[in-house]
Structure formats: C-alpha cells, structure tokens
Amino acid sequence: MSLWQSAIQTVKKNHLTGQKPQKKASQKPEFGNRGMSLEDDINDTNAYYLARELAVIHKKPTPVQIVRVDYPKRSNATIKEAYFKKPSTTDYNGVYKGKYLDFEAKETKNKTAFPLSNFHPHQIEHMKQVRNQDGVAFIITSFSVLGEVYLTMFDAFLPFWERMLSGGRKSITVDEIRQYSDQIPYGLNPRLDFLAIIDQKCF
Template identity: 60%
Template sequence: MAIRYPNGKKHTYPARLNQSEKRLTDTTFSNRGMTLEDDINTTNSYYLNRGIAVIHKKPVPIQVVRVDYPVRSAAVIKEAYFRQASTTDYNGVYKGKYIDFEAKETKIASSFPLKNFHEHQISHMKQVESHGGIAFVIIRFSHLDELFFLPFQALYTFWRRMIEGGRKSIAKEELLACSIPLKLGLSPRIPYLDAVESIYF
C-alpha cells in the first residue's frame, strides 16, 4: 500500500533497496531495527521534499568479491560480504550545518546497552563534533516504542564511564535526564530536527 503524506504526495522508498532489505530482514534479523530505519528514511524524505534538510542514509558497505557479466549492462554480484560501517548511518546538511547521526534500538526496557555502538562510530562522531558538525544518536526502546534524541556529548560521557570501568549501559533514568524525547508523528514521522534546532541553534 502506498503511504501518502497529508500534503497528498506519495511516499516512495527506493523500490529495490526496500525489497532487498525486506528480504534480508525476513531471513536474518527478524525485523530488528527495520521499523526505526524505515521511520527515519520516511522522515528524511519529508525533510528533503519540504526543503528543510538534505539528509540521507548511507548505503550498507559491502565487499564485492566476484561479479558475473552475462551481458555487459547487467552485472550480477555472485559473492560479496557485509562489512562493518566505519562511520555512522546518516549524514547531511541542515541550515548550513553538517549533521551526522546513528539510530539504534533495544528490546531491553530499563537501560540502553552501549555495545550497540562500535568504537569507530564513537570516534567518528567525536571527530565530527571537533570539526563543528552536529552529532547525535536516536535511541528507540522498542518495548514501549519510546524514542530519545541523545546529543553525542552526553553519549560520550556514558561511553567514557564504560571505558573507565563503569557500567556498560545507560540507565533509563539517566537517558531521561540527558536526552530529548521524540514523539512519533505523521509528518515528519520522527521530528528529530526539532531537537537539533532546540539544542544547537
């Protein structure tokens, strides 16, 4: 079923990507993370179509090993592997500022495990901030469908605590104190730029 925005515009995901990801989801991750990703992609399309921001999800990094060329115009990749992303999933520009973020969700109700982030993602976001960019994460507690906007600086405080031997997660009450709750809407679905606006502008 085609989703239509209140403005009458038809929402379309890149058809083939969506198809491939759906298949992957079906076979491997049991829908883990897809809802959040879909919601963010829908949000980014909304921001793009309304002329609010240009923010895209980066393609999944894949190492291609073998390609067949039955005809020159139709290369078929026959052997490839998923690689670990070296940066975050989303980036772009909003009001001239560089925006960079990652979205993660957990099924745990009382805390958010920091192992959801890779060390190179943390160091990437740290570099982004040191160059004047805006870095943050969107965290979803899937159990109650709660969403939080956590600025990188806050995330980094919890990350450092872990590195120094402290707890390996962010307690829910800590998150409530350091983040901005994001309320799911229709357009945009996840109004994360409102949080960006309130913190950085």
C-alpha cells in the first residue's frame, strides 16, 4: 500500500470511528506531495471545485503549431508534424463567484530560491493586462523538495520580476516568497485549496 493510499485509509477509518487523526511529532505536512506533480495536484483541485460547483477553472491545452496532418478521415486525423509553441498566456484561467481568475503554476527542486526563468516575459505581460482589467492574477510556486506550495498575488510578485529586469538576482529566495505569499497547505480533498486564499484576498 502506498503512503497515499495509507493516508486515505486512515482518514476513512477515523471518519468511521469518529476518532480524531493522531498528531504526528514530525513537522512534515500530513498529506504531502507524495509523487504527484504540482500540475496533477492543481488539476485534481480544479476537478474538485468543478464537481462541487465552487469554481470553473481549466488548464489551457499546450499550444502547438501543427504543420502536417494525415486525413484518412477527419474523425481520425493524425498529426504527423507539429512543434511546441511558447505560451502567450498563463496555463490556468476561469471564473469564481463572478471573478476572473488567471494564474501560472510552477515547481522547482531548488531548496533556497525560485528561479524566475520558469516564467516567460509574455506571461508576465499577460498577467499585467489581466490585473488592469480587474481580473485576479496570481502565481502558485511549489518547492517540491521542501513540500511547500505558495500563492503569490501578481502585485506582490511583480517587484521581484522587475528587480531581475534591472539587473538584480534571477530568482526569489524562499524567505522572500514566504514573506510575500500565503502558503497553500496540502490537504486530502481538495489537495491544494488555493481558493481559500483568494477568498481572504479578494472577498
């Protein structure tokens, strides 16, 4: 049984018996990122929100430049040559209680800083445009080795991007992220309840 399945079993059992989960001496989160990618966690969270009619948020398809397609029939057309395109927007957007949400989610194995090379200049420009239209723009960063995930509102993130553009460091330190962001705790369902933070920030 995997650790993940084990955690689910424990929760189910405690639920049935009415027991509170035992507190662990460890500082580690109870439901950590056990082999799931940040993208998986966010997609699962969005599926949870959608199923409960809490929000409608989707990941955009990967942008692809299609060059050659074989059409034996339209229904089973096969793309034979295509290339990845640089994204001109963020990966995720949607609607929550009437508000437009727009965000990019990235993870790093770095333990001390988040490299800004994870973001494209186009994406930053896009988030500026979104903010200027009164949309809610933010960034989710995961330090996968530390097991910590943060939500940084775009306005808090932008000064670090601009510091890099003016010749400063090309990353945001963990301490800076901690100071200017809210941590999204790992949960069982949803796994990363980022809307709880949006609730505090925007409603």
